[in-house]
Amino acid sequence: MDSTSRSFKDNAKTALSDAQLRRALDNMKEGFIAKRAKAAAKLPEFEALRDQARDIKNHTLENLDAYLELYADKVEAAGGTVHWCATADEARAAVVEICRSVGAKTVTKGKSMIAEELALNEHLEANGLVPVETDLGEYIIQLRGEPPSHIIAPAIHLNKEQVASDFRARHTEFPAERQLEEPQQLVAEARAVLRQKYLDADVGITGANFLVAETGSSIIVTNEGNGDLTQSLPKVHIVVASIEKVVPTLEDASAILRVLARSATGQEFSTYTTLSTGPKRPEDPDGPEQYHVILLDNGRSQMLGSEFQDMLRCIRCGACMNHCPVYHSVGGHAYGWVYPGPMGAVLTPSLIGVEEAGHLPNASTFCGRCEAVCPMRIPLPKMMRHWREREFERHLAPPAVRAGLVMWVFFAKRPELYRFATGLKAMVLGALGRQRGRFAWMPLGRGWTAHRDLPVPEGRTFMELYDERQRAPVRDGIVRALRRGPETERRDAAGERDAA
């Protein structure tokens, strides 16, 4: 997928002025946050499960080579084929080759972020194939020619009126006067359209939430059941998955599944949790004749052993973006590539370069809410800061920002000079703004004052006032002594002697 992450600021500006998007984001926020909180509160061992899930993935990442080889062996033993792909290009070529080899025309697809990363639909179309998304949200955005705006709720940026209008424009086989006001009517229509596609498809492509090393199985979780039909009806099933999806055992996958749905949608479990292991066996009544796994690296192995390794624990639940105030403000499309929100702010620069995606880890207040809800306890803010460090080392930050920082650091390292400069500045600003208490405009401060007033400093710095307070007793003593003069001093002393 091509990125517009460089234009993040402009993307954000456009998104901020979109009233419909604002309403959609407000709705989304309320639902996800409340549901997750409720699900977590209902499960006493939720926090302990998060630790367990983190430890499972950490262990797997430490031994990733071994578990991937084990997984691949098990897939082959079950009659499947594993295609090891270092790059997106290799993965796309492998998928097209499989489709060609069986003379495929139509390809159904379950929801897969890796397929988005590969821009697989465009690539299949360019090769004369017809891809059909079967997840409702993905289907809607496919009709609209849009990328997903959320990793688990790809059409969350839309309302039902927009969907109805898209369906009317594209589903011309239905009577024009039909009712499409209610979500149920929209779902029913999509279901009717998609039913036939499942039956027509030559190849079904799904993603994977987990790859299980001990059995060679892939696991997907869905709420619509579309994944099951996608992977069991066509004669070829292709799993596209990235290397960090592997876990050692079914037991491990089960443990992580317990935090996945709760963190994502607040469900205890997704409606469907489906395992697939190799092609149809002779004794099976149905299932695909061929089973392929596209095992994609695409930059991930470079993250192993780096300060970004923890990011490979991500299970794509979306909790970080569901709780992110920046995501709530601009929505997913503004981020400009496949992965939005805090997990995207860390992952995107790893996969497409910090030159391209440098805005993403910068556009965070480090409020820490993402890390607080991440089921895998990924230190997202810390890793965004690491990206800023990489940028700083490579002088990628805007020159004005850098110059400002250099000047500030110069003073911050010199306390005496700092006190003098801040004292002077506070005095000037304090005097200028004392009456009104705030500035509506400030040279070099437009970023602030375009949207809010700048409160005026009280006029003296704390350090000045505190120094004065500390010196006051000494000063008062000297002044008293001077006022009285030497004669009085002597008389006082004599008087004290007499009294004694």
Added chain:
Amino acid sequence: MPPAATQVSATRATASEAPATKAPQNPRVALFVTCLVDFFRPSVGFATLKLLEQAGCTVEVPRAQTCCGQPAYNSGDRADTKAIAAQVIRAFAGYDYVVVPSGSCAGMLRKHYPALFKDDPELAAQAEDLGARTHELVSFLADVLKVKAVAGAFAGTVTYHDSCSGLRELGIKQQPRRLLKTLDGLTLTEMAEPEVCCGFGGTFCVKYPDISNQMVDAKAADVEATGADLLLAGDLGCLLNMAGKLKRRGASVEVRHVAEVLAGLTEQPGIGEGVRDRQARPAAE
């Protein structure tokens, strides 16, 4: 806003309620005033002094302090951050405690300095030591000194914003609310989303002003919806941001640092208010 604070005194917990590691009787406390309080609102520094002295601390203000280094740290400038942090570590060595009227800066000293110097043979131990001695003001009063109540009064309805670092890095949530509720006449009313970031984020608010604006606008609306007379928080960065937005929106709610109200030092105008607002406000009842 009726500035109704009277004589204030702090009550200490009885010995039986003291924690396993007991605080010294008259701890020697260094005040890290923070660059924003120093420059924008020294009153917060004096309110902090008053609260600490009332609680029996001997307070000193090390002169070699400027800033905790967050602007550099969050801009990716690790080398300068470490230079500034080393300066802070030296300046604040030897005190029983270091107290900071900011969750964000306290979090920097407590959590991030030790991480920065983790592999530094010379400063690792000192950074750990400083981190362990450093506390945000209100959590220091409530959790370390076990202050249960501040005697005083504040007639009015307040709402409290949970600043992100204090809340998520230091676990500060109930401490300020508990202490505020012990002031006579004070009513606490909660926002719908008190834990959502206000959009300040240090340099974030000027690097991404449009997004920051969306966030602070939502926060301001949440504050206004409470109908509170006064918005409080424990971090001046957030307070400057929220006050600036509330004033721009024409809201009448006053904005102050929580220390000002706890210390009964509310004579000076609220944040973002001038002499003019003060004169225009109806007199206290």
